[in-house]
Amino acid sequence: MVLGERAARAVAAVCRTCVRYRLVVIGAWVLLVLALVMTARVIGTPTDNDVSLPGTDAQLVRDLTASSATPLTSGTVIVVARDGRLDDGTLVATAASLWGAEHVTTVKPPSPQEGSLSADGRTGWFTVGLDVRRAELTKAMAHAVIEAAKPAADAGLRVLPGGALAQVIDGSGNTGNEFFGLILAALVLFLALGGLVGAALALLSAALSVLATLEIVGLAGNLTSMPAQASTLALMVGLGVGIDYSLFLLSRFRTLTRSGLTVSRAIQRAAADSGTAVVVAGVTVAVALAGLSLTEVPLLQTLAWTCGIAVLFAVLAALTLLPALTSLAGGPLARGGRLYNRLARRTGSGGFWARQADRVTRRPWLAGGSAVVLLVLLAAPATDLRLGQLDAGSSPEATAVRQANDAISAAFGPGAGTPLTVLGQLPTPVTGAQDSRVPPLVAMVWAQPGVAAVGPTTPSGDGRVVTVQVIASTSGGDPATADLVHRLRSQSVPGMTVHVGGSTAARVDLADRVTDKLPLVIGVVLLLSVAVLLFAFRAPLLALKAAVMDFISIGAAYGVLTAVFTWGWGVTWIGLSGPVPIPSFVPLMLFALLFGLSMDYEVFLLSDVQRRWKRTGDNLRSVREGLLGTGRVITAAAAIMVGVFLAFVPNNDPTIKMFGVGLAVAIAVDATVVRCLLVPATMAMLGNLNWWTPGRKRVRTAEPV
Incomplete structure (x- = not known):
């Protein structure tokens, strides 16, 4: 034989x-x-595309920024005005309707302070927190959240799912x-x-x-x-x-x-x-x-x-x-x-x-x-x-993630859909946003080529971690964005250790x-x-x-x-x-x-x-x-x-x-x-x-x- x-x-x-x-x-x-x-x-x-990578810088940022107050899952509901600016009354009504959707625990409406409202006022997104794990989020739940944005749709706005909501709607x-x-x-x-x-x-x-x-x-x-x-x-x-x-x-x-x-x-x-x-x-x-x-x-x-x-x-x-x-x-x-x-x-x-x-x-x-x-x-x-x-821009044009990415990129720039999180880890707690150790972190980020926008600094509950959202001038799939990640990680700021996280950094x-x-x-x-x-x-x-x-x-x-x-x-x-x-x-x-x-x-x-x-x-x-x-x-x-x-x-x-x-x-x-x-x-x-x-x-x- x-x-x-x-x-x-x-x-x-x-x-x-x-x-x-x-x-x-x-x-x-x-x-x-x-x-x-x-x-x-x-x-x-259940499925979950949010896969961890232990021992990496991006995973460290994710672990340090996680807290009991963080929703189990968060997604976005994007609204785009076909003409003119987004109406404040429509946004308030939409936020109230989203609050009433099943499994929704938090709703953050579009805001220029949060960086979720475009400069021309035509595009913004609601950040929606859910009480289910990403692996438990179903298409029915995602569609229910989008349907809860009915006031925006009735007002003639274009409503798109984003983030985890778009991913689960696209499925496999x-x-x-x-x-x-x-x-x-x-x-x-x-x-x-x-x-x-x-x-x-x-x-x-x-x-x-x-x-x-x-x-x-x-x-x-x-x-x-x-x-x-x-x-x-x-x-x-x-x-x-x-x-x-x-x-x-x-x-x-x-x-x-x-x-x-x-x-x-x-x-x-x-x-x-x-x-x-x-x-x-x-x-x-x-x-x-x-x-x-x-x-x-x-x-x-x-x-x-x-x-x-x-x-x-x-x-x-x-x-x-x-x-x-x-x-x-x-x-x-x-x-x-x-x-x-x-x-x-x-x-x-x-x-x-x-x-x-x-x-x-x-x-x-x-x-x-x-x-x-x-x-x-x-x-x-x-x-x-x-x-x-x-990144989402690589997907076919008919997919939800691609449509969300195109809408955000057109209004906020190509890097807005994949922001970087720059984290400063300190040996002692900060005393507030005016702590002398915080401005050098922001200045270091702004000094890097390829940075389009920098959000406000956010200290953690114990004050030992400060984070700042960074928008690159290039998309998450562009090699230039990967180079920006490496440059940020190579910088030093007195009195703190710098780490970089976010989906692009994880990739x-x-x-x-x-x-x-x-x-x-x-x-x-x-x-x-x-x-x-x-x-x-x-x-x-x-x-x-x-x-x-x-x-x-x-x-x-x-x-x-x-x-x-x-x-x-x-x-x-x-x-x-x-x-x-x-x-x-x-x-x-x-x-x-x-x-x-x-x-x-x-x-x-x-x-x-x-x-x-x-x-x-x-x-x-x-x-x-x-x-x-x-x-x-x-x-x-x-x-x-x-x-x-x-x-x-x-x-x-x-x-x-x-x-x-x-x-x-x-x-x-x-x-x-x-x-x-x-x-x-x-x-x-x-x-x-x-x-x-x-x-x-x-x-x-x-x-x-």
């Missing part, structure tokens, strides 16, 4: 048990999902286009498996595993801060790997039944072969994601373990639920239909993949060289990869933390992934080459990301108004995800090649037959995953768009150029060195392919 006798026997034993008690297994999965769904409906699935940014990914997956499964039975089994298995994942991720929001992107990213990954793993197993099952094995025996053999490969692929994804824990960034750690849960459930479903379902519908699936048989003849012996395998292995230098040239061209833009900070701290940890994360992920492959295949050169191939696919993804989001090539086609910065954590998260996901096809191809090499001892023949046996399945699996990822590109969240584009490009390149050209070409060139193991003689086993 492949990838270790013990592992294969263990997987086959699990599969055999699930087939024997198939109704119990199916019932257990259905009950588990129903229980999770019902629990989530009762307890709730889903547009419903995700279903197109499922439709494409169903079509590819129908073609690959030759009928509705196989497609239905794969989709059902993936659907139950994804439902379980989403409900667990949602419930976890009651225990920890859960960003809205977490469930969307888990859905992307869960659907992709869940359907792919099912396709791998069902394709192997179909091959084995065509060779004469009974349904029960074919299920066990498919689990021992492709099932073991699925386990190794899943472990590799988990290892790559686990490397993100070294960043010490809660956002990345949360995204990592939520995606890890999706992969775990996909593997469990493939090894337990799918064999049980297959045993019930194994007969029709094994027989297939005329469509499957016609496709098998066209792509089988003498078909496209046979010719492709022959071309690649006969001229490996030409095939490999052509692949390298193409990959270099795709990765070339990555040399201009520039990381930055997203700057996130970028610095990710940059510092990047070499460590990449090194650990690389070493652990190579170790997993070495354990699985017992071939050092094969494991190292697999890691190198993954880097190549990731480089192509980075290149396309740069061309689309930094250079703006086709960016309007995906719903954005122009180029946007690429957040610092996106390339690192993509690296971990892609390094794991790309291994799916690597493991599936190599396990098939190794199985044939163990039987024949002929490397070139094994590579040819391995590519012939897996090419169609890998292409179908990649088409499914690419379709699923592209279906999330219309999402209103620019970060999700980046993940969708990056993952889709990398998987497409990996499954075509890398796995079908570069990998077999290099294996043909290396010959038996592929299977070299130091100090150990390989024993081939004459087991059927």
